[in-house]
Amino acid sequence: MLSPTEENYLKSIFKIAEKENKAVSTNSIANLMSTTPASVTDMIQKLSQKKYLQYTKYKGVTLTQSGNKVAIKIIRKARLWEVFLVNKLRFAWHQIHNIADELEHVSSDELISRLDAFLDYPKFDPHGNPVPNADGKFTIRNQMALADIPLNQKVTVLGVKENLPDFLRYLTDINIRIGVEIMVLQQVPYDKSMRILIDNKTEQVISRSTSQLLSVKLT
Amino acid sequence: MLSPTEENYLKSIFKIAEKENKAVSTNSIANLMSTTPASVTDMIQKLSQKKYLQYTKYKGVTLTQSGNKVAIKIIRKARLWEVFLVNKLRFAWHQIHNIADELEHVSSDELISRLDAFLDYPKFDPHGNPVPNADGKFTIRNQMALADIPLNQKVTVLGVKENLPDFLRYLTDINIRIGVEIMVLQQVPYDKSMRILIDNKTEQVISRSTSQLLSVKLT
DNA sequence: AATAAAATTTAGATTATATTAAATATATAT
DNA sequence: ATATATATTTAATATAATCTAAATTTTATT
Structure with missing residues (x-):
């Protein structure tokens, strides 16, 4: 153990x-x-x-292979608990990191397989990261950073590459969450910030670092 | 901490x-x-x-008062998690002890209050023990040991006073679970074992120690 | 009340994790 | 290629939790 x-x-x-x-x-x-x-x-x-x-x-x-297996299992557990916290207990995505960090070390395999079933075998966690399945396989999908999307291309938010509470709260404040549609209206060459249209409603300027941390797919 | x-x-x-x-x-x-x-x-x-x-x-x-508060909070957490494991994840009552023993140390207060709400503020855990509320109050109810019930009195099982897996599995095997009706048919003076009728269907002889560990109320 | 038995505490170690400071190896820049 | 900066390891300590064995206190027995 x-x-x-x-x-x-x-x-x-x-x-x-x-x-x-x-x-x-x-x-x-x-x-x-x-x-x-x-x-x-x-x-x-x-x-x-x-x-x-x-x-x-x-x-x-x-x-090693054995170390890899342990690591993936911990990640599986953490992400399943995150899905539970958001989908069942209605936590916001910025509140769950520390709690999942404790829950991931609870040791029962039976618990994890039942939790997985209870949550309907989710493929992604609330930040858009894949939940490895019981065999340790991650679901792969095409995704790009918003930073690399050309002007006037409509995209859908798939997730974030970082889950610091402050960053997540900021995204929530400007109405960015998983599933939202975004279109790039303008790129500022100087600092590579962008002006974007969120959900066909709000215009917003976001920094380079923010656009690099947002994963999207073409709509 | x-x-x-x-x-x-x-x-x-x-x-x-x-x-x-x-x-x-x-x-x-x-x-x-x-x-x-x-x-x-x-x-x-x-x-x-x-x-x-x-x-x-x-x-x-x-x-001390402060020690008491900590203890009751741990018991509250353990029992809420036990309700979750049985009611939501469909674990059997003999499988949950070790898992709850780990979950009870997860530290978020917000987690516990949301879990309580998710479970509909249960008053008792799957073994019939009271879940202290957020203020640390236990629900009290009249209950007696089956050992002290007279002949031909119908009673309903409220819970068990011990939750060792082997004991709980034994009860499940002879069809005793929370809510079943029991009537005492015979008391053996020699070793105080009893012959009981379970759910108006099955007759069963149980030992003194078993009858002492079963909490019941008059039906 | 004296003594034996039982319960409890203390002393001395051990294991796991972490720290700071010093020593050593590697990488980088001229 | 050498000097300097950076990265890494080792050594020496520290804290938390545990153990065994020895010492001490309390309780029970006659």
């Missing part, structure tokens, strides 16, 4: 490895987890010993 | 204090929690320092 701490390390390493395509560095883990590099070194040595990851001193780590 | 371990100590002390009417001894805590008296001493000294309980060396502990 793994401790919640060990599970969190594996989850974080998985998430970093997802983006970068190389061994995961001690520092990147320490940054993501808000801890010190020394603590990370201790823990990755332990997890390496237990065969959850492949570690070469000074060269970072990669997950 | 209290650790899950500290919360478990307070919960266990509360449960012992509920039955006995005196200071709770080190040994009784160690027994209930399957740990050593030495560990208990360490922990109660710590919890006493933090003012969750009143401790006199060699004389046992009693919960």
Whole structure:
């Protein structure tokens, strides 16, 4: 059995490895987890010993198959709980992160498979991220960043690439949520901010960083 | 913030204090929690320092108001989650104990109040134990042990006083669950076992210890 | 009331996680 | 290629929770 701490390390390493395509560095883990590099070194040595990851001193780590499996299961649990919190308990999407971070470590497999059924086998969580199925497979779909969409193209919001509460609250404030239709009206070359039309109703200027964090599909 | 371990100590002390009417001894805590008296001493000294309980060396502990509040909140959380597991996820009553023991330590107050509403403010858990409300009040009702019911009196099962999986599975096997009607047909003076009629259908002999653990009300 | 038995506490270790500071290895820039 | 900056590891500590064994206190028994 793994401790919640060990599970969190594996989850974080998985998430970093997802983006970068190389061994995961001690520092990147320490940054993501808000801890010190020394603590990370201790823990990755332990997890390496237990065969959850492949570690070469000074060269970072990669997950083994067994480490990958654990990480994906934690992500599955977290995302299913997020669906529960939003769809059943009516939480807003910016309220659920910390709660799901605790719930994801509850250990019963039976619980997760029943929860999955209760929620009707959701394919995506409330932020638009895929829920891995019981075999660890993620649903893939075509999606682009709003930042890369040309003028006058209508798109539908699929999700967000970051789930910090402040960011999510901001999106809610300007009426952006999953499923909303957006059209890019103007691109400002200077800072790459955009003026967009939301739901055929409201015009809004959003920053480059916001448009990069919004996943959309062509309508 | 209290650790899950500290919360478990307070919960266990509360449960012992509920039955006995005196200071709770080190040994009784160690027994209930399957740990050593030495560990208990360490922990109660710590919890006493933090003012969750009143401790006199060699004389046992009693919960302070603040300790009581924590304990009741944990019990509230555990029992609400048990209702969720049975009513929503369709677990059997013997499967839920360990899962609820983990879920009860998830810390969000908002989560509990929303879960309570989602479940329609249940007054009792799947074992017939009262769910304390948000103010910490338990619903009281008249109930007796089946052991004390006279011959030929019809009663309805309200709950069980112990929730060990084997006991609960046994009850399920002989068709005893909350709400069923029971009538005592015979009392065996020798060992105080009883022959009972379950649901006007099945006759069954049950031991003294079983009849003492079944809570019923007159029909 | 003295003694034996039982309960409780203390002392000394252990394991898990984390920290800071120092030492060492790697990467970068001239 | 060397110096400097950055990243990483190691060493030395700290805290939380636990344990066993020894010491002490309380309770029960005669």
